[in-house]
Amino acid sequence: MDSNQKLLVIIGPTAVGKTNLSIEMAKRYNGEIISGDSMQIYRGMDIGTAKITKEEMQGIPHHLIDIKDPEENFSVAEFQLLVRAKINEIAKRGKFPIIVGGTGLYVQSVIYDYQFSDVPGDETLRKELEERAKGIGNEALYKELQKIDPENATQIHPNNVRRVIRALEIFQLTGKTMKEFQSNQQPDLLYETALVGLTMDREMLYDRINRRVDLMIEQGLLDEVKSLFQKGLRECQSIQAIGYKEIYDFLDGKMTWDDTVEQLKQNSRRYAKRQMTWFRNKMDVQWFDMTDVNNLSKKIGEISQYVEGKLQVKSNTY
Missing domain, CATH: 1.10.20.140 (Histone, subunit A)
Known part of the structure; x- marks a missing residue:
């Protein structure tokens, strides 16, 4: 591992705005993005995992998305190996690696010297x-x-x-x-890391999560889950993802549709709370409050200033 390798990590709960920030950071610093999400690795699970679309990528290369079939298992140790190799590969091309995600243990396994x-x-x-x-x-x-x-x-x-x-x-x-x-193990950071955490007023975040669930349903989440259900996928790691397990219960006749949607929203809110607890307890994060959505350009400026000071990198003018 190259301890002088500069690395930006953007973490935070679901629906807080990590994707938009990561694209801005990649544009500014000639970066490529590595997904730090344990479920976006699965092909055919796009809507429920809030996977970034080609349009949203705006030409920025993204890695560790769509690399496994839903019936395949995936471990933290495998993620650790793949991401560390990808960081080296991106750096060799003269690009700036950026990890973006909400799965705390997965991100932690990459940047700290844990020996699984x-x-x-x-x-x-x-x-x-x-x-x-x-x-x-x-x-x-x-x-x-x-x-x-x-x-x-x-x-x-x-x-x-x-x-x-x-x-x-x-x-x-x-x-x-x-x-x-x-x-x-007393792990040390393996890279020269700027660890940026995004937070938000809780009620506002929960409202965004609820609206995101409604949007996923409009976009066809039920049909996406049905296609996995009809293939007979059951005891798979992928089906434990929020958005999939709840709709499986609906398709099994265990819940009404209204109860399913409410359960999905509640589980998503609880997951966001668990994410924040994990990040606050396990990592040395520089937090930025994204509550003021009308002042995003100012917030992006603050984050850029922090990254440039921490890593001694210069932004592109674009």
């Missing part, structure tokens, strides 16, 4: 846990994780059995929770 391979897998233990999951069910196994490592459990969906098993495996092999294991 430090705890080797135990095939026998894993098979035993897999059999337990089949016997007692996903929910019961997840409750076991909640008892021993409640903080890590909040980052994992109960149906993401692979990650639940890995967390239990780490605890049983080391006697430590994920947080204890990571704190012993």
Whole structure:
């Protein structure tokens, strides 16, 4: 890793305005954007993950979007390898790498020196846990994780059995929770990083989230999820994404449409709250309040000033 490599990271909750800011930053600093979202990697899951469109990209290259099929698994460790390689590749072309996303653990894994391979897998233990999951069910196994490592459990969906098993495996092999294991590593930043966080008045953010859900439905979210449902995709990591799991319940006849939409909005708001908690507790972030949407150019100027001071980079005139 090149500790002198300059890197801009833009984080924040869903619907706060990361996409628009990232395009402006990429234009100013001759940048290319790497998605730091754990669900935008999946092909055919565009509306529900608020994936950037070709028009919105405005010619700026984007990476780590549409690289997996929905039935494929994807781990933090794999993300870490891919993004670090992409940072090097972008830098070699003389461009400025910018990571943009809301999946805290994924972004954290790239910029800090976490060694996920430090705890080797135990095939026998894993098979035993897999059999337990089949016997007692996903929910019961997840409750076991909640008892021993409640903080890590909040980052994992109960149906993401692979990650639940890995967390239990780490605890049983080391006697430590994920947080204890990571704190012993005392990770350093691997790059010269400007970590920009976007925040917003909570009521305003929640209103934006609600309106975004309404827009997704107008754009055809139900048909997008139906196409996955009709392919028989079920116990997949991708289907645990907010917007997909709720509509699966609707298609299974478990909820009315109105209740589904309300549940989707509520889960999206809760996710935004969890994102903010994660970012505030886990990373050394420079926060910028985006509440005043009528003064965005001034805010972009403030952020640019911070980035230029932190990384000693110059903006293009465009």
